[in-house]
Amino acid sequence: MEIVVCIKQVPGTTEVKVDEKGNLIRDGIDSKMNPYDLYAVETALKIKEEKGAKVNVITMGPPQSEAVLREAFMMGADDAYLLTDRKFAGADVLATSYALYQGVLKTGKPQLIICGKQTTDGDTAQVGPEMAEYLGIPHVANVKKIHEVKENSIVVEMDMPTTMEIVEVQFPCLVTVEKGIFQPRLPSYKRKKQTVNKEIVKFSLKDFEDQDEKQYGSSGSPTQVERIFPPDVNTDKEMWEGSGEELGDKLFKKLADLKFV
């Protein structure tokens, strides 16, 4: 079995700053592996230990993002891929997903792709599911528990705000995992020594199947960050009962009152 884990290097501090174009400022600050990705790597390694698997890790970023791939080696990953090209810079979630999709195709034929639920810098939680759409495979987000890894499928528990669903998904598929699914192991010094010279496979645009520059980086990004702010949290609920017609009227009136229509 082949597993690909998508990881990302994020700022090491919680104070994320953006430049005037809305891009994250990464220069001069400490960086680390996205905390959610630690859980993704651990999930893959647990499956490897139980069922046997090859665990590949992939990241997109500037050359220094190699550090998170090295950390994954120190945790037990087998091979690592770095997608790096100036033309990938300034990518939004769509362009990122596209580049990762192209990259994953180059790693082999993974049955399972694991991502962290979200990153702690962008916080969109969209890249995993978007990649799955490009790959044309099913995905399950917010996976909190792995129930069983079968020959051709995986049974997982998906954590939704008010419900919990247990689903079985056929391979190939993609899951994004929640914090706490497993306790991430610590990087090993012994592995560090073993892998210090281990090659990291680098891909740039010219290595991809689709070399259309318009798909990547800022030119492949239909969205731009205007400003970053914490959203208002609103979990107010109203429960209504009645016939379809009554509820329809009520809903219309409510939306009108809120000036949504």
Added chain:
Amino acid sequence: MNFKKIDDKDVQFLISVLGEDRVFVGEAINEDFSHDELASVKVMPEALVEVKSTEEVSKIMKYAHENNIPVTPRGQGTGLVGGSVALHGGIMLNLSKMNNILELDEENLTLTVEPGVLLMEISKYVEAKDLFYPPDPGEKSATIAGNINTNAGGMRAVKYGVTRDYVRGLELVLPTGEVIEVGGKVVKNSSGYSLKDLVVGSEGTLAVVTKAILKLIPRPVKTISLLVPFNSLEEAIETVPKVIKSKSAPVAIEYMVRDTILSAEEFLGKPFPDKSADAYLLLSFDGNTKEEIEKAYEKVCELCLEAGALDVYISETQERHEAIWSARGAFLEAIKASTTEMDECDVVVPRNKIAEFVKYSNDLQKQFDIRIKSFGHAGDGNLHIYVLKDALDEATWEKKLSDVFDCMYSKARELRGQVSGEHGIGIAKKPYLKESFTEEQHQIMRGIKAAFDPKGILNPGKVVIN
């Protein structure tokens, strides 16, 4: 000792100084104030007062001195040796409401605080300003004056030293009610006997600390921790002197066994990153750049592997530190939750004797058929060894505990150790201090006590052997 019992007139005096809502008498006193974390000694004070200023403390001390009433100063009551128990009744001075941070002097790198400020408040306050107060005892909800009075050490003592090293000056109310200042914002001081250093570690028997000037240092930018698994506790601990000898300057070197880790996991409901080995060393390093720290720790990694370590796990980020250190912080509570009652031995031995001492105390489990758990500061020789009561009846427990302690303390003496590394003597460890010092030393202690407190009214019955 013949102290005066508190009567109505005394209560009226206390009310005249503090008002009715800060004076508690009889049943109005919460049972918590009858003991500290050493559960075996319980005595209620006759009156409990909440003080808010040096002036109030001074007035009460003066009155108590004139009327021969015993006074017991108290912070959060997290002590482990009965130091803040009102052994002779009298007045308990609750200083935990004097809890203001008074001044951060960035030109002198000092922080001036009232006695009731909590340790965790200090670290939060100074670290937000990129400064650092290194003493790091496990109990973060202790008050600073409690730390000062026990000369608490904590995990970072290996590199940074103990509380005494970070107290620059104190404002004190003497048992007579006089207010004096000792030390100050000065870095050097060769001006006569260091009264400040006498009061640090005096367990509230010499004077009441009403203000403290603490020394701060710039905050190290980066910290990394190494979790090092070994096949046995002996192997782990025998590695410690080698680390010390390597001159790599770790901030902390702690040791732990799997049992304790499992208890902590259960207690916190949080998994620990590795529990495959029987014993672990946990080391931390700090510095200003990643490269600087890496250089220091790689040497230690190699050394540990040579000494038989199964691997060395590296923790470099907040999330990873959190997973390890939150468990370390919960060890005491976790062990406590696993038994009915326990008592601890906090001896300190020369660092190259730690392995011998830990092995010795482990072997006592078999000899006395009792559970003994230990973890602690391998890097500074300060052990925390807990003897657990479990299902023993009271009489058997007392007998066994006393036998086990006699063995441990005489072993510590044999290794040229000291009775207490950081918890103090209080009531509980007096018999062992008695054994450990010569009569001449006890006489000097008595003389110092009498010089500060001629009537012996301040925290009577603690530390000094009469």
